[in-house]
Amino acid sequence: MFVNCAFDAQYQPLFYGIVFTIVRSGFRARCALEADDALESRFIKIQSIIGECRYSIHDISRTELDGVPPLPRFNMPLELGVFIGAKRYGGAPHADKRALILDTVPYRYQRFISDIAGQDIQYHNGNVVDAITKTASWLRNKSRRTTVPGGAAISAEYELFQADLPNILNGLGLQEHEVTFSDYLTLIESFITE
Template sequence: MPVVQTSTDDVFINCPFDDAFAPTFRALIFAILVCGFRTRSARELDDGGQTRIDKIFALIEQCRYGIHDLSRTELDAVNNLPRFNMPLELGLFLGAKRYGGQHQKVKRILILDVEQFRYQG
C-alpha cells in the first residue's frame, strides 16, 4: 500500500451539513480559503461506488488539519439518539494521528463545541 503524504494545505471539515448549520459551514470555508488553505469535506465527493466511510477515511488520510464541530451531538427528537458521526470522524482523525505513519503524526486538530472542555470530561 503506498504511503500517502498529508497535504499541508488541506483542512478536513467535520460538521453538520444541515440548513441550520449552513451559515457556520460557509464561514468556516471562507476563513480557511482566506488563510490560504484548501477545504475538504465529505460533501465534495460524489462517487456512488464508494461508501461514505471510505470517503471519510481517504479525506482524513490526505488532510494535515482537521476542524471538528461537536456542538450538535444532542439527542435527536425522533429516535432519542445523539448524532454519532461527528465524534466518530474526530476519533478517526485522532486515531490516524496517533497510530498512522510519520505523515499522519503531524496532523493538527481544532475541536469546536458549545461548552469549553466538555469533551475532555
C-alpha cells in the first residue's frame, strides 16, 4: 500500500499512526522513504512504487505556505494525480487500484485542488485516532478482509506501541531520530507478533 503524505516532524504522529494501521491490518506499507539511493530519482522511485501497489493513502492536508517567497508544497496532490493516472491509463494491471484521500477538514481541498471535488474525501481533523479509524474502516471496506480490526482497537494497540517504543529503541541502541522507515516497519511487525 502506497502512503503519500508529508514526512516532516509536525506530521509524523499521523504518518506513524497510518503506517501502524496498515501493517496491523495485514498490508505492507510503502513510501518514498523505503529506499535511500542518491542515484535514483525520488519521483521515478515513487512512480515505481505506485506501479506495484493496488491500494494507496493520500493525505493532501499539508498545503501551508513555506519559505521565501512563501509557497505551498504540492507533492502530495502530484502523487495522487500519478496514482489516478495509473488507474485510468495503466490498463488491466492497474484497473483495480483503490485510494483513500485524507484532508484535515471537509471541503478545504476545494480551494487548492478543486478538480477532485467528485471524489470521496475523508477527514482526520489532524487527529491520530481519527486518521487510524478512517484508514482501518477504509481498508476493511475496500479489501473486504474481516481480519482488519476497528479503529478503536487499532488505536488502543498503537497507544501501547507508542508507550513501549522508547524501551524497545533503548534495547536496540537506537534513538528515535535514528529510526528509518524500514526500522519502523520492523518494530511494528515485532510488536504485533509479540
